[in-house]
Amino acid sequence: MKVTVVGAGAVGASCAQYIAVKNFASEVVIIDIKENYAEGKAMDLMQTASLMGFDTKITGSTNDYSKTANSDIAVITSGIPRKPGMTREELIGINAGIVKSVAESLIKHSPNVIIIVVSNPMDTMAYLAHKSLGIPKNRIIGMGGALDSARFKYRLAEALECPASDVNGMVIGGHSDTGMIPLTRFAVRNSLPVSIFLSEERLEQVAADTKVGGATLTKMLGTSAWYAPGAAVSELVKAIALDSKKMFPCSALLEGEYGLNDISIGVPCILGRNGIEKIVELELTDAEKAKLQESAAAVKKTNGLLG
Ligand SMILES: NC(=O)c1ccc[n+]([C@@H]2O[C@H](COP(=O)([O-])OP(=O)(O)OC[C@H]3O[C@@H](n4cnc5c(N)ncnc54)[C@H](O)[C@@H]3O)[C@@H](O)[C@H]2O)c1
Numbered sequence: 001m002k003v004t005v006v007g008a009g010a011v012g013a014s015c016a017q018y019i020a021v022k023n024f025a026s027e028v029v030i031i032d033i034k035e036n037y038a039e040g041k042a043m044d045l046m047q048t049a050s051l052m053g054f055d056t057k058i059t060g061s062t063n064d065y066s067k068t069a070n071s072d073i074a075v076i077t078s079g080i081p082r083k084p085g086m087t088r089e090e091l092i093g094i095n096a097g098i099v100k101s102v103a104e105s106l107i108k109h110s111p112n113v114i115i116i117v118v119s120n121p122m123d124t125m126a127y128l129a130h131k132s133l134g135i136p137k138n139r140i141i142g143m144g145g146a147l148d149s150a151r152f153k154y155r156l157a158e159a160l161e162c163p164a165s166d167v168n169g170m171v172i173g174g175h176s177d178t179g180m181i182p183l184t185r186f187a188v189r190n191s192l193p194v195s196i197f198l199s200e201e202r203l204e205q206v207a208a209d210t211k212v213g214g215a216t217l218t219k220m221l222g223t224s225a226w227y228a229p230g231a232a233v234s235e236l237v238k239a240i241a242l243d244s245k246k247m248f249p250c251s252a253l254l255e256g257e258y259g260l261n262d263i264s265i266g267v268p269c270i271l272g273r274n275g276i277e278k279i280v281e282l283e284l285t286d287a288e289k290a291k292l293q294e295s296a297a298a299v300k301k302t303n304g305l306l307g
């Protein structure tokens with residue numbers, strides 16, 4: 001299993017690290033435009049192999065896509081991150097050109113690759129990859145919901161004063177400060193609805209904190225987060241590599257599901273060796289449906305800014 005990670009920055013390096021440490025891929029190639037940067041990150045990571053006990057071979061390359069040839073999975077993290085006070089949508093002007101050219105270079109050398117788009121604004125960048133490449137829709141996956149759901153679980157565990165491993169919950173909708181939809185109705189501690197333990201007001205606070213999870217960290221760090229994003233990507237890569245058929249909310253191109261068309265947005269997906277193997281359609285309440293429609297309208301507005 002060969003995995004390419006484009007962008008050797010904070011998220012790309014964290015993603016390569018988690019993939020290697022989980023030890024399921026034979027090879028990870030990191031690629032960046034900054035001279036020697038990916039090579040340096042790859043060497044540094046390789047020097048952790050004997051310490052961390054993994055056998056994955058990590059190499060780096062400065063923009064030479066021939067090194068990525070025949071990748072099974074490629075992750076696009078190239079582009080600029082936001083600074084405190086910015087929205088993800090403000091990154092479109094610079095990141096759209098980067099994501100389009102990177103996606104085209106990847107497909108030239110790996111015609112069967114499954115692409116995971118991370119660069120922001122992620123739902124629009126995933127849509128752009130679909131429109132630019134025209135490959136089967138199961139092979140382009142936007143990563144946002146897996147991260148947002150991890151943050152939802154973190155906030156639920158905080159409110160419940162329990163370990164995150166005791167809770168489960170999912171966030172669907174657009175990967176934006178206002179568009180995320182934490183599905184509080186379905187969230188559980190062990191198998192019990194969290195509404196047994198938390199008041200409506202506390203659950204609303206959990207949802208609100210989840211939605212601004214990225215902005216909160218950007219304010220604290222001066223740039224956006226990387227550990228949880230990298231870990232979330234590594235879980236999607238692992239589910240595809242191991243053909244696990246696990247469910248994650250992913251930004252998927254919709255063709256009528258949830259009443260939406262011509263948009264990539266976060267919905268529950270089953271991941272396996274073919275990428276998105278199934279989009280799961282939930283029975284949403286009228287209020288949840290309205291939130292999803294509103295979230296989709298905002299993503300479409302951003303898509304409209306693509307040249
Ligand atoms: N979808 C998500 O959940 C999620 C989570 C975190 C970050 N992000 C996004 O991921 C992106 C990367 O964030 P980061 O913190 O790693 O930024 P970063 O600045 O640390 O790294 C980005 C890297 O991309 C490289 N790059 C730029 N243009 C390139 C090109 N054409 N080809 C190859 N490499 C190129 C840069 O040289 C840099 O090393 C941002 O757009 C950020 O908003 C998304």
Ligand SMILES: O=C(O)C[C@H](O)C(=O)O
Pocket residue numbers: 081082088120147175213214215218224225229
């Ligand atoms: O918040 C950001 O801009 C980066 C990323 O989308 C995140 O949620 O951490």
